[in-house]
Amino acid sequence: MTSGSTGQAEAERDEKGGIRTALAGLTTRGRSFLAAGVAAAVCAYVLGQSDLLRVGLLLSVLPLVCATVLYRTRYRVSGSRRLSPARVPAGSEARVHLRMDNVSRLPTGLLMLQDRVPYVLGPRPRFVLDRVEPGGRREVSYRVRSDLRGRYPLGPLQLRLSDPFGMCELTRSFSTYDTLTVIPRVEPLPPVRFSGEAKGYGDGRHRSLALAGEDDVIPRGYRYGDDLRRVHWRSTARYGELMVRREEQPQRARCTVLLDTRGPAFQGAGPDSAFEWAVSGTASVLVHMLERGFSVRLLTDTGSSVPGEGADGFAGASQESADAAGLMMDTLAVVDHSDGTGLSRAYDVLRGGNEGLLVAFFGHLDEEQATVAAKMRQRSGGAVAFVLDSGTWGREPTDVPGALDRGEERLRMLREAGWTALSVPRGASLNDLWRQADRARTDAAATGGVLGEGGAA
Numbered sequence: 423m424t425s426g427s428t429g430q431a432e433a434e435r436d437e438k439g440g441i442r443t444a445l446a447g448l449t450t451r452g453r454s455f456l457a458a459g460v461a462a463a464v465c466a467y468v469l470g471q472s473d474l475l476r477v478g479l480l481l482s483v484l485p486l487v488c489a490t491v492l493y494r495t496r497y498r499v500s501g502s503r504r505l506s507p508a509r510v511p512a513g514s515e516a517r518v519h520l521r522m523d524n525v526s527r528l529p530t531g532l533l534m535l536q537d538r539v540p541y542v543l544g545p546r547p548r549f550v551l552d553r554v555e556p557g558g559r560r561e562v563s564y565r566v567r568s569d570l571r572g573r574y575p576l577g578p579l580q581l582r583l584s585d586p587f588g589m590c591e592l593t594r595s596f597s598t599y600d601t602l603t604v605i606p607r608v609e610p611l612p613p614v615r616f617s618g619e620a621k622g623y624g625d626g627r628h629r630s631l632a633l634a635g636e637d638d639v640i641p642r643g644y645r646y647g648d649d650l651r652r653v654h655w656r657s658t659a660r661y662g663e664l665m666v667r668r669e670e671q672p673q674r675a676r677c678t679v680l681l682d683t684r685g686p687a688f689q690g691a692g693p694d695s696a697f698e699w700a701v702s703g704t705a706s707v708l709v710h711m712l713e714r715g716f717s718v719r720l721l722t723d724t725g726s727s728v729p730g731e732g733a734d735g736f737a738g739a740s741q742e743s744a745d746a747a748g749l750m751m752d753t754l755a756v757v758d759h760s761d762g763t764g765l766s767r768a769y770d771v772l773r774g775g776n777e778g779l780l781v782a783f784f785g786h787l788d789e790e791q792a793t794v795a796a797k798m799r800q801r802s803g804g805a806v807a808f809v810l811d812s813g814t815w816g817r818e819p820t821d822v823p824g825a826l827d828r829g830e831e832r833l834r835m836l837r838e839a840g841w842t843a844l845s846v847p848r849g850a851s852l853n854d855l856w857r858q859a860d861r862a863r864t865d866a867a868a869t870g871g872v873l874g875e876g877g878a879a
Contacts, residue, residue: 441494444852452590453485456481456792458481459482462474462478463478468781478639485589488590489589494868495531499530501521501522501523502520502521503518505576509751509752510602513567513569513693513747514567514769515519518547522562524556525557528556529553531585532583533550535582536582537767538578540574562571565677572755577600579630580593581593581596582594603751607702607703610706610853611706611856613714615858633674640664641654641667644663645666647664654667656800675779677780678684680721681700682784683723683758685721685723689786699846701757701784703808704754705751707781718736722760722765722768725770728749729750766792774829775800779804780806783810784807785810792836799836805842807842809833811846814829830845843867
């Protein structure tokens with residue numbers, strides 16, 4: 423994926439404040455020459471030395487002439503920026519390609535190209551371009567990298583003009599900029615079966631109608647190419663024309679991924695914090711389930727869902743999985759802690775219908791929120807919870823008496839409600855926990871545990 427923008431910058435005379443702008447562009451060398459010339463002229467006047475006066479005038483006039491000529495020079499150049507890719511996982515590099523075109527009839531002088539980038543992406547790139555002939559172009563590139571997800575503006579592009587003597591430098595800026603989206607890291611997950619009821623596109627219990635629309639009645643009229651073995655003779659006799667039974671096709675299983683964003687539920691900050699682990703885990707599960715053929719949506723504790731189209735908010739079969747994944751990844755790139763302290767709004771969304779498989783990433787759960795989370799299992803099929811306890815994710819393990827026991831009590835409450843609940847220690851691998859959740863559900867089924875309708879994951 424690439425993204426780009428184009429703009430034009432023209433170094434031309436500004437009638438108001440032109441002299442002030444030109445003098446402000448004097449370099450250290452130019453200011454030194456000007457100061458030396460003025461000093462020499464004053465000394466020549468005091469001492470009556472005409473030769474020294476000529477030297478002083480030369481030293482003073484040279485930087486002023488360079489500034490005037492550079493300021494009045496009309497350079498018309500076009501610049502463009504292209505990102506490859508425009509959406510990159512945290513910790514990975516993206517390359518930015520810059521292109522400069524001289525669209526005027528005059529060659530340019532020495533140019534210095536500079537692009538503005540946020541400090542988290544690295545140092546500000548600078549390039550020196552030699553003389554660009556009329557109609558010519560120059561292309562350069564640089565790399566950016568960030569360990570922190572987010573949306574970062576690149577630009578505007580700045581062009582610095584310099585005279586051959588280095589006496590003056592003037593800056594021209596383009597007006598366009600691009601945005602680099604740094605999404606969470608995605609960890610590949612193994613295919614497992616949280617329950618044996620249905621696959622994403624497989625032979626599950628949920629069926630949908632294939633050849634007729636939702637408004638058609640059963641049976642429907644015969645169409646050329648229909649199998650005669652599907653003729654419904656009773657309806658044919660009733661309507662006086664051939665009627666066939668409507669065909670069925672598998673319906674995509676659903677999966678809701680719930681991300682807990684409550685501020686009090688997580689401790690710490692930075693790429694290795696518990697919240698960032700939860701965001702990365704959410705992204706990994708979303709991508710994995712889309713690849714497995716599920717209709718997927720992202721839900722947060724605030725009750726907002728992505729993609730949010732339609733009545734149920736799922737990425738339906740008509741929507742490309744890549745588009746749905748991109749939309750959810752863009753949301754996770756900028757998701758932050760919410761102001762809420764409870765999970766009730768997410769529970770209100772989940773209790774409205776059959777959500778299929780539910781995968782949740784919870785922060786610290788007190789007794790009240792653990793009760794709300796346990797009730798979420800009632801309306802879902804399979805339910806898997808990854809609980810990031812604040813006591814194990816702090817800088818120092820918590821030594822509050824009974825803290826670990828309370829954490830186990832919260833997990834027990836979820837398991838008794840039908841969840842496959844796992845505690846996530848600091849530095850854990852989601853791949854290993856994903857397999858562990860599959861084994862836990864298998865063991866629960868073998869011992870007579872309650873398994874709801876879920877899907878292949």
